[in-house]
Amino acid sequence: MLFNLNKSTVLITGGTGSFGEAVTNILLSQGVNEVRIFSRDEKKQDELRKKYSNSKISFYIGDVRDKESINDAMNNVDYVFHAAALKQVPSCEFFPLEAMKTNVIGTSNVLDVAIANKVKKVICLSTDKAVYPINAMGQSKALMEKVALAKSRTSKGTQICITRYGNVLASRGSVFPVFLEKVRGGLPLTVTDDEMTRFIMTLEEAVNLVLYAFESGINGDTLVQKSKSVSMKIFIDAFKIALNIPDYSVEKIGIRHGEKKYEALLGEEELLRAVDLEKFYRVPIDSRGLNYEQYMEEGIAGLAEINESYNSNNAERMDLQDLVDLFKQELTIT
Numbered sequence: 001m002l003f004n005l006n007k008s009t010v011l012i013t014g015g016t017g018s019f020g021e022a023v024t025n026i027l028l029s030q031g032v033n034e035v036r037i038f039s040r041d042e043k044k045q046d047e048l049r050k051k052y053s054n055s056k057i058s059f060y061i062g063d064v065r066d067k068e069s070i071n072d073a074m075n076n077v078d079y080v081f082h083a084a085a086l087k088q089v090p091s092c093e094f095f096p097l098e099a100m101k102t103n104v105i106g107t108s109n110v111l112d113v114a115i116a117n118k119v120k121k122v123i124c125l126s127t128d129k130a131v132y133p134i135n136a137m138g139q140s141k142a143l144m145e146k147v148a149l150a151k152s153r154t155s156k157g158t159q160i161c162i163t164r165y166g167n168v169l170a171s172r173g174s175v176f177p178v179f180l181e182k183v184r185g186g187l188p189l190t191v192t193d194d195e196m197t198r199f200i201m202t203l204e205e206a207v208n209l210v211l212y213a214f215e216s217g218i219n220g221d222t223l224v225q226k227s228k229s230v231s232m233k234i235f236i237d238a239f240k241i242a243l244n245i246p247d248y249s250v251e252k253i254g255i256r257h258g259e260k261k262y263e264a265l266l267g268e269e270e271l272l273r274a275v276d277l278e279k280f281y282r283v284p285i286d287s288r289g290l291n292y293e294q295y296m297e298e299g300i301a302g303l304a305e306i307n308e309s310y311n312s313n314n315a316e317r318m319d320l321q322d323l324v325d326l327f328k329q330e331l332t333i334t
């Protein structure tokens with residue numbers, strides 16, 4: 001393996017989130033020397049410090065918007081998993097500039113500092129909402145991807161890869177934990193739109209994608225895990241079955257600010273260039289320079305062949321029973 005976690009020092013930005021915790025566990029099991037958790041929230045850091053009580057984990061308070069704070073944490077780091085982001089769709093819609101500062105400028109800062117510190121590889125976490133983005137969260141993540149790709153063109157010593165995934169079931173503030181809270185509080189479930197579809201994945205799958213990118217991604221790659229999708233109608237049916245609450249009431253609340261009816265993991269233009277790796281898609285960087293005259297004759301082959309994106313509307317759907325099983329499994333973890 002080209003990149004080896006054994007005895008390495010790894011920095012996780014936004015490391016106190018559910019992803020950070022899951023990846024920390026894997027890193028520790030792979031024999032890393034040190035995991036550095038970088039985040040803004042001292043309360044969450046304190047909780048994690050007590051929970052782990054492990055001398056291999058160190059905590060850095062800082063903000064990706066502030067280069068100096070990243071610099072303090074980046075010294076002698078081998079690898080970076082960049083998960084820090086503003087990621088809630090409605091709140092980014094009300095504060096788009098904040099999304100820009102954290103997701104775009106913050107990523108640029110993390111990459112600049114990583115390159116200056118000769119970090120070997122950085123994996124930047126993105127989302128399906130960055131594809132044909134209509135909300136500020138997705139738009140800022142789309143620009144984040146562009147920043148990462150642009151820097152990968154010149155960052156010879158530091159490899160930069162992007163991973164993109166759909167909705168992670170256990171993610172804080174997302175619909176599954178929100179529904180559990182509603183049931184605990186005796187409140188009706190709230191559904192935006194029965195026909196809305198999303199790619200659903202477990203935290204384990206999200207972590208596996210990032211580790212795959214770490215092991216196999218080439219500089220400038222965007223890696224996407226193939227996932228099945230579900231409609232909200234099936235989601236709610238499965239939720240009621242899993243919790244054994246068949247007659248629980250459901251209220252319609254309508255589509256929220258900035259929401260799309262369905263999400264795309266790969267745009268049409270990307271799907272044309274994507275390499276099918278069975279479980280994953282790999283979209284290599286377009287390595288042509290700005291001097292297009294050099295490339296005119298070749299052009300890009302096959303541009304007219306595919307006219308659909310890889311989206312949650314045309315993707316394979318998850319069976320009701322599979323979803324029920326997944327929810328039951330999730331309930332044992334939550």
Ligand SMILES: O=c1ccn([C@@H]2O[C@H](COP(=O)(O)OP(=O)(O)O[C@H]3O[C@H](CO)[C@@H](O)[C@H](O)[C@H]3O)[C@@H](O)[C@H]2O)c(=O)[nH]1
Pocket residue numbers: 087088089127128129165166167168171173174175176178190191192193196197198232256259263
């Ligand atoms: O009370 C609710 C809340 C949500 N939904 C629906 O459930 C689906 C999932 O919603 P949610 O869990 O809030 O996720 P998204 O808004 O799709 O965005 C999430 O998924 C992204 C990846 O696509 C992450 O990057 C974001 O951080 C995360 O908020 C959507 O169709 C919502 O319309 C409801 O029907 N009722």
